[in-house]
Amino acid sequence: MTYRNRAEVVESELAAYSADTFRSISPLGSAMAERIARETLVFLRSLAPALTAEKSLSEPLLLDWIREFQEFKSCEYDRLRLGVAGSTLTGSLLWLWLFCRLLEPEVYAECGVFVGSSLFTARHACKVAEIHGFAPNLTNLAFRDGSIFLHACDWSLEPLGIHGKRALCCFDDHIDCAQRIREAHAMGFRNLIFDDCPDIGGFHRYRFIGLPTVPLILDQKLADGESVDWYHPPSKKNLINTFRADHVAGVREVIDFATSIPSLESKFGLVTHEQWFVRLKS
Numbered sequence: 629m630t631y632r633n634r635a636e637v638v639e640s641e642l643a644a645y646s647a648d649t650f651r652s653i654s655p656l657g658s659a660m661a662e663r664i665a666r667e668t669l670v671f672l673r674s675l676a677p678a679l680t681a682e683k684s685l686s687e688p689l690l691l692d693w694i695r696e697f698q699e700f701k702s703c704e705y706d707r708l709r710l711g712v713a714g715s716t717l718t719g720s721l722l723w724l725w726l727f728c729r730l731l732e733p734e735v736y737a738e739c740g741v742f743v744g745s746s747l748f749t750a751r752h753a754c755k756v757a758e759i760h761g762f763a764p765n766l767t768n769l770a771f772r773d774g775s776i777f778l779h780a781c782d783w784s785l786e787p788l789g790i791h792g793k794r795a796l797c798c799f800d801d802h803i804d805c806a807q808r809i810r811e812a813h814a815m816g817f818r819n820l821i822f823d824d825c826p827d828i829g830g831f832h833r834y835r836f837i838g839l840p841t842v843p844l845i846l847d848q849k850l851a852d853g854e855s856v857d858w859y860h861p862p863s864k865k866n867l868i869n870t871f872r873a874d875h876v877a878g879v880r881e882v883i884d885f886a887t888s889i890p891s892l893e894s895k896f897g898l899v900t901h902e903q904w905f906v907r908l909k910s
């Protein structure tokens with residue numbers, strides 16, 4: 629299936645989902661924001677020192693960032709009504725916001741901009757970054773900003789040459805993560821966020837997913853030719869994929885470290901899809 633055909637199928641699948649998943653963190657208040665700051669600090673500090681060295685992270689600093697996020701979400705973001713079905717939702721956006729603030733990327737690239745929830749969040753979180761948004765179909769994008777370079781194609785067709793070590797790339801296009809890691813590495817990106825990137829147990833939520841996902845790429849127990857299958861309730865379909873060892877060959881080797889990003893959903897009610905942060909070797 630070509631990228632364009634696949635994008636059209638994904639769009640129509642998304643349109644069929646319920647739009648009732650959006651939640652804002654604005655009403656949570658200050659005590660909850662403090663708790664979120666505490667939790668996110670523990671996680672961010674657990675990342676390799678290489679990532680956090682340039683900023684000395686503290687709870688008050690994170691609390692400031694979270695307050696700014698709350699402010700941004702309750703004003704401009706909500707006014708544009710970006711949080712529709714199929715877009716990145718609050719918990720995942722908060723993580724994206726924090727990574728953007730932490731890394732202060734010189735360049736931010738996003739594959740799979742859809743309505744623009746995550747792109748808009750990144751634009752506000754890293755005000756001076758050069759930003760590129762990619763998607764074969766840009767007609768659903770709910771905001772346009774002259775400072776953002778938009779590309780109506782797969783990013784492999786208009787590759788970026790990246791030299792800054794803080795450059796950040798976010799994938800929410802549901803395309804093969806092994807391919808994306810190879811491409812990002814070839815372009816010089818070192819910091820990657822994968823959205824909607826579950827391990828096998830979370831596959832049931834998806835019909836189209838970027839296989840192999842990052843946890844599958846890292847799973848040493850998966851054998852070549854092994855079947856990965858799951859049931860997708862909304863479409864009533866049994867889906868199946870075959871893991872190919874040669875397809876991931878060389879990919880683990882360019883990963884410096886990779887970690888799943890904690891969900892903010894069960895504790896704080898902020899809808900968080902399965903996200904991974906991947907740091908590549910230079």
Ligand SMILES: C[S@@+](CC[C@H](N)C(=O)[O-])C[C@H]1O[C@@H](n2cnc3c(N)ncnc32)[C@H](O)[C@@H]1O
Binds near residue numbers: 636638639716746747
């Ligand atoms: C889950 S949505 C992204 C939601 C987006 N982050 C937001 O907040 O609005 C996935 C999007 O990826 C797009 N897509 C599909 N193939 C793509 C490709 N090869 N490159 C970039 N985007 C692609 C689909 O058209 C779809 O709009």
